[in-house]
Amino acid sequence: MLEVRDLTTKYVTRYKEDVYAVDRVSLKIEEGKTLGIAGESGCGKSTLALSLMGYYFPPLHYISGEIIIDGQNITGMKPDEVRKSILGKEIAYIPQAAMNALNPTRKVIDFIGDVIRAHEPSWTRQMILDHARALFERLGLPPEVLYKYPVELSGGMKQRTVIAVAVILTPKVLIADEPSSALDVTSQKMVIKMLRDMMESGFIKAMIFITHELPLLYNVADDIMVMYAGQIVEKGTAKQTVFDPLHPYSKGLMGSILVPESGLRSAKLTAIPGAPPNLKNPPPGCRFADRCKYVKPECRVMSVPLYEVSQGRAYRCILSEEELRRAYNHGEQGKSVFER
Incomplete structure (x- = not known):
């Protein structure tokens, strides 16, 4: 489903200094599996998540390695090509600050419309609305959320809405970067249940789950990789790790x-x-x-x-x-x- 071979990426600072945040990382995740990534702040987890999508923009730069999604090698592809054919359709990303990712002056349906039109420009507004309603019902979200502004939603509902927007095109691989952070226990449980239901129903084929909460990771992931200073220092099953x-x-x-x-x-x-x-x-x-x-x-x-x-x-x-x-x-x- 997703295979990465010796991926190395770096940040170039304003002082022209290189920061190798991801150093020769290799991983493989199969269909139906969840890979957990653990490590302390600054070890490169979020940079790895961004690097896996094959879409680079300054100050993040690709150095070497291969990223293969469902048999397709996306390394070396032009940014516009990656954005149109890979992001959202093959691989989707839930950012670490997901609750602040939505423009508070636009309704949820507008975000969904922007995502769909970027890949399917021929879709009408009614087609987008019907698709969004069906998705929200499938994910257990009230359809009326589509017509609300982000500021009208609670933290947990906002997080689940961001997840719904991310998977609107049913990607094969979902990268969730700290999806339950800054939430109360009840909201965390709802977010995790939503992600697990999507996996079990085959709505998404594989997931990479990044978090600091190791007990949570143990209950969510099939396999775990531990990162330290840009490198993978250990990988194995959740039970082994x-x-x-x-x-x-x-x-x-x-x-x-x-x-x-x-x-x-x-x-x-x-x-x-x-x-x-x-x-x-x-x-x-x-x-x-x-x-x-x-x-x-x-x-x-x-x-x-x-x-x-x-x-x-x-x-x-x-x-x-x-x-x-x-x-x-x-x-x-x-x-x-x-x-x-």
């Missing part, structure tokens, strides 16, 4: 989650010291070396590839799987907070 992380950063990330359950008040959380490297001048070796308690001298000079442990499971570290497990067992007691 959450319950049995291999990379030291993934291990620290999973151990930093606070679970408000009875009997966990005395549980000690893991803190990751230090700060990520400056991507204007990333270190030559492992990018996590300065924050890793298992670091060795060679970690700071050796380029660390992504080692495949088994089919679909991989991590980026010079230590073997056996060495990592031995280090974790020696230094930590108890189970993951997900299991306690």
Whole structure:
């Protein structure tokens, strides 16, 4: 459905400095699957989401790699061609600040009309209206929302409306960047249910779900990739990545989650010291070396590839799987907070 091979993109700042926010990222997502992407702020998750669409505009620039959607390689395509034939139809994007993505002075039906006419200029207003009503009913949204302004909608309804506008042309792949952020628990549940229903009904074929909320990601995604400083440091199934992380950063990330359950008040959380490297001048070796308690001298000079442990499971570290497990067992007691 979607395959990415060694994708590298960078930002060029006003001072002509290169910031490599996505560095040789490869991924593959099959039909009917949801891929989760986790990592701290600034690690490149949102830049990766933008890069996957193959539509680049300054300051973001394509450097190398391939993006293949349903057998079609879209790298090297002209921006106008990508916008007309790929965006919205093959791959759609829900931006991180989705609730602020709509012009407050226009009605929802006007946004839908703009999207459809960009790809189907022959459609009449009545055809657009009929299509929008049918879609909203299918997604469990009241049809009267079509005639409202964004400022008349609640946060949860506005978020669900943005999702509906994004999928109006039934794309094959949907990229959701923090779709449940800034929402209360009830609204989050409605948004997640809407996304899952679209997947289960085949309305969208595959989804990439980006979020900071790891417990949520575990319940939504089939597979999870962990990003750090522009690189993928671990990937595997949701169960593997959450319950049995291999990379030291993934291990620290999973151990930093606070679970408000009875009997966990005395549980000690893991803190990751230090700060990520400056991507204007990333270190030559492992990018996590300065924050890793298992670091060795060679970690700071050796380029660390992504080692495949088994089919679909991989991590980026010079230590073997056996060495990592031995280090974790020696230094930590108890189970993951997900299991306690």
